[in-house]
Amino acid sequence: MASPIVHPVFEPVTGTWQYIIADPSTLTAAIIDPVLDFEPVRSAISTTTADSLLEMVAQNNYRVGYLLETHAHADHLSASRYLQLKLAQSTNPKTGIGKRIVQVQNTFAQKYGVEQPELEDAFDFLWEDNQTFKIGDLEAKVIHLPGHTPDHVGYLIGENIFCGDSLFLPDVGSARCDFPGGDAVQLYHSVQTLFSLPPHYRIYTGHDYPSGDRSEPVPYTTVAEQQERNKHLKIGTTQEEFVNWRQERDSGLSEPRLLHQSLQVNIRGGRLPKNGVLISPFKGVKEVGGVKL
Structure with missing residues (x-):
């Protein structure tokens, strides 16, 4: 089986890794965790980062079949809907996310007053655990990796897993578990799932700092490198040690800078509220300027 072509694209403002994964034989591609630029002071959206992904797609003659999310991000807005609209006339890509996004949608719909019709069909596919699908001739497998969020999944493609925020570089460690539905015990077991892969497999992360x-x-680093060097969860770290440390650490963290804006857009599959207004529990409402989604 051919190995995928992997293009990592770093977005420095939010420290996010985005990925274009392509099948070398058919040039069919998927984009994982694309970023929509947001300037909170002006409440303005722009598409510089997403447009750079489109440029890379065009330069390589890729045909994008899927726009994939690892989870409902709380630190950046998803560009999946924007990319879907831009590619609608060429490849008409489908969006996909783990099936437990419904739980996350329900939680935050109540918090932000989102009406149910705005959540219906927000994504084209709600993946089942261990579901497989094709990116050209490549096979992708959905791996449930809860802990950071309950809906979190990774995508196993060839000898690579795109694990989102389940695990970071060894010197960064692991993600917080204090969002609604997050659980440090579950994250510990999700990392053991990653560690059960062959040692040479590559673990591609969702962020780097x-x-x-x-x-x-x-x-990325390899499974073996993570097992040996991850500062929070290397081999030999017990569940009790990790959970106690993670809970203590999370209790002192401030909320992400774009938490409220990100969640309101991301539970809608990258769409803006129909009235163009984002709600903040602390600052009231603010109209969104820029791109219409």
């Missing part, structure tokens, strides 16, 4: 001696973001 380089610091210290490492100034450049890195998209």
